[in-house]
Amino acid sequence: MAHKPRSQMIAETRGKLLSAGRRAFGTVGYAEASMDDFTAEAGLTRGALYHHFGDKKGLFAAVVSQIDAEVTVRLAEITERAGGGWRGFVESCAAYIEMAIEPEIQRIIHCDGPAVLGESWMTTSQSGCLACLVDDLERLKADGVVGDIDPEAAARLINGASLHAAQWIANSDDPEATSKKAVAAFRALLEGLRVRAAERVGETVN
Amino acid sequence: MAHKPRSQMIAETRGKLLSAGRRAFGTVGYAEASMDDFTAEAGLTRGALYHHFGDKKGLFAAVVSQIDAEVTVRLAEITERAGGGWRGFVESCAAYIEMAIEPEIQRIIHCDGPAVLGESWMTTSQSGCLACLVDDLERLKADGVVGDIDPEAAARLINGASLHAAQWIANSDDPEATSKKAVAAFRALLEGLRVRAAERVGETVN
DNA sequence: CCACTCACATACGTGGCGTATGTCAATCAC
DNA sequence: GTGATTGACATACGCCACGTATGTGAGTGG
Numbered sequence A, B: 001m002a003h004k005p006r007s008q009m010i011a012e013t014r015g016k017l018l019s020a021g022r023r024a025f026g027t028v029g030y031a032e033a034s035m036d037d038f039t040a041e042a043g044l045t046r047g048a049l050y051h052h053f054g055d056k057k058g059l060f061a062a063v064v065s066q067i068d069a070e071v072t073v074r075l076a077e078i079t080e081r082a083g084g085g086w087r088g089f090v091e092s093c094a095a096y097i098e099m100a101i102e103p104e105i106q107r108i109i110h111c112d113g114p115a116v117l118g119e120s121w122m123t124t125s126q127s128g129c130l131a132c133l134v135d136d137l138e139r140l141k142a143d144g145v146v147g148d149i150d151p152e153a154a155a156r157l158i159n160g161a162s163l164h165a166a167q168w169i170a171n172s173d174d175p176e177a178t179s180k181k182a183v184a185a186f187r188a189l190l191e192g193l194r195v196r197a198a199e200r201v202g203e204t205v206n
Numbered sequence C: 001c002c003a004c005t006c007a008c009a010t011a012c013g014t015g016g017c018g019t020a021t022g023t024c025a026a027t028c029a030c
Numbered sequence D: 001g002t003g004a005t006t007g008a009c010a011t012a013c014g015c016c017a018c019g020t021a022t023g024t025g026a027g028t029g030g
Helices: A006-027 A035-041 A046-053 A056-081 A085-101 A103-117 A119-124 A128-142 A151-170 A175-191 B006-027 B035-041 B046-053 B056-081 B085-101 B103-117 B119-124 B128-142 B151-170 B175-191
Strands: none
Touching (some): A006 A035, A006 A056, A006 A103, A046 A056, A056 A128, A085 A103, A085 A128, A103 A119, A103 B119, A119 B151, A151 A175, A151 B175, B006 B035, B046 B056, B056 B085, B085 B103, B085 B128, B085 B151, B103 B119
């Protein structure tokens, strides 16, 4: 029994490296994270890292993917729980802002991510969150809730607005109050996407 | 005559370092820009850089400030030329997107900036562009054109949306078409800020 | 004219990344 | 079961880039 099967050991080391790197990247940032330090912290050396991830950027990319996947899941849950529709969409957007406030996401995804992987990575590569937004918007458009706008374009604009709102909130003196203001303005902006009240049939404004 | 006055020499040196650094940061990015390389390119050494700017980040910050100031001026011109009002505001927003597409601005301000200086720097520190937007919005709000939303909140959301739109456009296969879609969606979002047509008196929709 | 300041260059130490090489355990052939 | 092979990981090395400490020579004040 002394040793577990090979594949399991490998998965464990990958996991250890991933979480150690994630913690380092999320706290001190990519540039300040020493590979020697955080691999040692995981009981390993840089050798393991280079074997599994190629280089520092490779590990970073893996961390980004992991976080993105987690966020995607969380967003999907929230959208579903809110029962879809316009309200569900708005709720998921608000939740997106909330998540973007978390320091780890802030630092890794929105701060270092574009600089390290190239901003094209974040845009062209499939970001799960973005795909979520696009899906929602396409449904809403098909249902006639939102007007004739390109779903991806709207999703990206919403995405950008959310992220900026998040970092504004995160760095403000009174996050509570700032958040209220940001969400209010955000809801107002989103209203611009809906078909006008005059053009609609008999829907409640809220 | 052999030599110019001291102060002028200093200003020249600072300028040379600033533009050399700006070019390097704008093309290869902050991390890949070697101080030895681009100072030599300016006919100087790292010694001069450390003397004037403290360190690499110091020069970078100076470059960011310079670009921000330029953008602010350009934005102000556009806003004024459009004659203010809602239309002027929308035009300046569109121009903001256009400027954010420029590779130098994209790379230095939106990509490396937050990672190098900390994203708090970009938010808390006075960004000239942002101040412009806030001013415009405050006027529009006072004139009853936009609804009861916090100007700064709206400005930050618009800012974020613009930047993301810009990098989406810049990295798309067909920037022309992408730009059209983005601007259309952007205008729709902005409409959300205006007081509703039903609530207004007798204004043209456009 | 002399002492001093200051703008900049030169020289050095350090740390972190990437690569080349080594080693030992797990799997496979027979 | 034993030898060969693969592959996961560690060790050792070189390099590059940053930051600092020190030097130097041209302006500047008295």
